[in-house]
Amino acid sequence: MKKRGLLFSLAVFSPVFLWAQNNLSIKVVDEQENKPLAGASVSIVGSLATAQTNRQGAILFKNVKDGDYTVRVSYMGYKPVEKRLVLNSNEELTVSLSVQEFVADEVIVNATRANAHAATTYKNLNRRDIEKNNLGQDLPYLLDQTPGVVTYSDAGAGVGYTGLRIRGSDPTRVNVTLNGIPYNDAESMGSFFVNLPDFASSVDNIQIQRGVGTSTNGAGAFGASINIQTNTRTDTAYAELDNSFGSFNTWKNTVRIGTGLIDNKFTFDGRLSRIKSDGFVDRGASDLKSFFLSGAWYGKNSLLRANVFSGKEKTYQAWNGVPEEKLFGTAEDVEGYIAANGLGGADAENIRQSDPRRYNSFLYKNQNDNYQQDHYQLLYAANPSENLTLNAALHYTRGRGYYEEYRAGEDYSGYGLEPVIVGDQTISSTDLVRERWLSNHFYGLTYSAQYKANDRLNLTLGGAYNEYKGDHFGDVTWSRYPLFEASAHEMHAGEFDTRYRYYFNDAKKTDFNVFAKGEYQAGNISLFGDVQYRRVTYSFLGFDRNLNNVQQEADLNFFNPKVGITYQFADNSQAYLSYAIGNKEPVRDDYENSTPDSRPKAERMQDIELGYRLSTARFHAGVNGYAMLYKNQLILTGQINDVGAQTRMNVPDSYRLGVEADLKWQPLRHFSWALTGALSSNKIKDFYEYINIYDAEWNVADQQINHYKSTNIALSPSFVGSSELAFIPIKNGELAFISKYVSRQYLDNTSDKERSLDAFFVNNLRLSYQMKFKGVKNIGLSLLINNIFNEAYESNGYTYSSIYQGDPTVYTSNFYFPQAGTNFLLGLNVKF
Structure with a gap:
């Protein structure tokens, strides 16, 4: 509790007393017509000052310390400009921008992005923000220091199957x-970043919008949206080698190349990556490969x-987690679980002998998830006039793969x-190996048109049409006993290689x-x-109604309206309500x-956001x-529906209320x-928990109903805080101390402490040093030491409960996903 209070107090009440003494006034104008450019982005390199100009094309930075500075100015459709200045008193600077001769890649994502006045x-993350932690862990871990994540x-260990929740939203x-x-x-509406290993190495910038956000394409943004833009134009040729090695035999090898601008019109970029790791959990290995190719023509x-x-990706399954009896119990508890x-x-020997925090229930050597996903994108943008920007994109994604698993004692039914009869034996069950396949196609069109009527009014029209076609099927590939009638000789052979398809169905979604x-x-x-x-x-x-x-x-x-108002103060601060x-x-x-x-009903949410933003030097x-x-x-x-299945059910009223701070x-x-x-x-205002009551034959005989009022929503911590202290002790070197605190998370919606994840406070240390040699643009060394104090914690888990007929006791089974103790990643980056 003290840690939580300290972090939040620091986040909200950090000192704002600045030692600088100067005011820097900047005006941005069109070079030819000398008209002010409203909404130009202005930043002071080496400081935190970044903001957009007002309707008069002006911006004021207060309390800027004496010193040498570089002012960077950019505006869509104009060439970016950098100006050096020595500041030792109040200064007024006019920056003239000339029209750019090509369309910038940024216009591709503008229609679904929030601008500075939105x-x-x-939260915006640039390439530098992404690169500094990109040593092999999946993309969600690179977003860990953003609010509410x-x-x-x-x-x-952050390699393989990973995920993130934002504001508690899965x-x-x-x-x-x-x-x-x-x-x-x-169909599942999940985002599986394991299917795009090392994708962050091809990302230029990311915007995370919390809440409903602005209109976008695809699945409804119900807690947040993550808008990712890949590589943008690079005018000079480059080559880059990025290698890292770390705990659990983790390796990352990346090669990036680019031609730069050819004949003032063409660029080509490419990346090839491999990530391998044994994982912290026993047998939790990952073998991941990816590539990225991009070619552009600039008119x-x-x-x-x-x-x-x-x-x-080829990932050994670790999705069962560790039972509570193994993780926290005694040897007697483990025997009871067995x-x-x-x-x-x-x-039985596996659960007895394994390390409690690294236990994996799977032992079959090929208990792997195997999947490949190929993406094709054709992006077009044009500025037919000064005030109009057009975008269109065609896309196609091909996915196919399966997970293989060993199943003991499976009933033929x-x-x-x-059942198979062999001689005088009737065989009703067998050990087997099965593959569960998914083969899908996803394709469509996105488009937008942005029209700037004048310096006051901007209009955007956009949308998309997408189709998904997916086949779901399962094959039995091996069985200990025959699946069909067999001779006694075959029976004693003991293994049967076959491929029997036991289910198939397809789906289509538009x-x-x-x-x-x-x-x-x-x-x-701004309205x-x-x-x-x-x-x-x-x-x-x-x-159907007959259970067929x-x-x-x-x-x-669905109709999704949004309205908002922003008020711009004179000191580069603004307040907004939406x-x-x-x-x-x-x-x-x-x-x-x-x-x-x-069938459950669709979900609906009203989102109210009230905020204040301030940017100074x-x-x-x-x-x-x-x-x-x-x-x-x-x-x-836990409620059983009319076909005996436990699916998610609608709860009439629930809410998330919160306060967030993001300071530097x-x-x-x-x-x-x-x-x-x-x-x-x-909170859920009224929650009804349904617990199965099983009879002697393990059939559901009835359900017990428990009612809870104003109970906590599962896996939604009441506080999430982070801190990053960064220090540059020597030129081109940085030391950063990174902390993350997450309060208690409940595994279900009962607010039962016995079904929860303990709060955790984890600290990492990042060291980096950059140097140059003749013929080499940059050599970067990075060391990331995760969990330096060896905190034993779990960040995810699940639970279920049951009752046995005649026994009123509720038996609860909790499962946890322990995270690695102290571990490291060491990286070497070479740019030519």
Whole structure:
């Protein structure tokens, strides 16, 4: 509790007393017409000062210390400019920008991005922010120091299957786009970054919008959206080698090359990557490969870019977690778990002998997840006139793969088979190996048009149409006993290589949306409006009223309006207020295990955001409050529907209320302190828990219902805080001390402390040094020591409970995903 209070107090009440003494006034104008350029981005290199000009094209930075500075100015459609100046008194500077001869890549994502004056809560990360921690861990871990983010890893070290929650919202509620193109899986709506290993090495910038945010493409942004832009134009040729090695035999090898600008028109860039790791968890190994290719043509008023990128992953399964009896219990507790779950032989010895924090229940050598995903993007942007920008993109994603697993004692009936009779023996179950496949195609079109009517009014029209087609099927590839009638001789052979397809179904989903945005400047006030219409159709295999698997269809229509107001103060600060409505359809599992009568309803959320932003030469602050009010939020209750399945159910009323802070203070050029804090209350007003009551035959005989009022939403910590102290002790060297605190998280919605993850406080140390040699642009050495105090913690888990007929005791099983203790990653980056 003390740690939580300290971090939040520091985040909100950090000193804002600056020692600088000068005011720097900058005006940005068009070089030819000398007219002011409103909305130009201005930053002072080496300081935290960054902001946009007002309607008069002016900006004022207060309290800038004496010294030599470089002022960097950029504006869409104009050549960026850097100016050096020596500041020792108040200064007025005019910067003239000339029209750029080519269309910048940034226009590709503008339609779905929040700008500096937007009444939206957001965080921008540039290439430098991403590169400094990019030593092999997956993309979610590179976003860990942003407000309200909690990351987790199945294998415990940030390589392989990883994920993140933002404001407590899981990945199915976080919209992800790559160059404005949807990335979330169309059916599960999750974002599996393991399918794009080392993608961060091809990323130029990321914007994270918390809450509903601005209208975007793809899955509904119900807690946040992550808008990723890949490589942009580089005018000079380059080659780069990026290698790292670390704990658990973790290796990352990356090669990047680029031609620079050829004949003032063409660029080509490429990347090839490999990441391998044994994982912290036993056998939690990952073998990941990827590439990224991009070619662009730059015309005078247009841009055409083609991206082809692919990822292939082979990851040993670690998704069962560690049972509570093994992680926290005694030897007696472990024996009780063995008896209750019927473990024997190698499985029993595995749980007895393994390290409690590294235990993995899987032993089969090929218990792997195998998947490949290929992406093709064709992006076009044009400026047919000074005030009009057009964008369009065609995309296609091909995914295919399976996970293989060993299953002991499987009943033939579960695979649509009759028992096998061999001689006088009737065999009703067998050990087997099966593969569960997913083969899919995702393709479509995105588009936008942005029109700047004058220096007061900006209009945007955009949208997308996407189609998804996916085949789901499963094959038995090996069985100990025959699957069909066999001779006694075959019976004694003991192994049967076969390929028997025991299920197949397909699905089709279409997603159409169109949105219109407008921003109007009236003095210091900016008004924002955004309306989106989205239609989703889904054809899938589900149950009918007679509990037969039949093809079903769903057709949903959503209207998502958003309004906001921003007030710009004279000191580069601004306040904003917004109101938005978001809607989101259920995921595949919600649909396929239900009938038309029991299908859950779509979720609806009202999002209110109130915030304040300030940017000076030494201090940057963003503080906001939010209210996310849900109607029909989908959660696991344990309730059995009309086909006997436990799917998520709608709860009428729930909410997330919170305050967030994102601050950075730089009192000295060689020292900075970044802080984030997110304090929240996440509640379900009325929650009904359903617990299965099993009879002697392990059939569900009944359910016990428990009622909870104003209970906490699962996996939604009340406080998340982070700190990064960065110090430059020598030229080109940096030392950073990074901390993260996450308060208690409940595994279900009962607020039961016995079903929860303890709070954790983890600290990392990052060291880096850059140097140059003749013929080498840069050599960078990086050392990241994670969890330097060897904190034993778990960042994810799950739980379920049961009752046995005649025994009123509720038996609860908790499972946890322990994260690695002290570990390191050492990197060497060479740029030519």
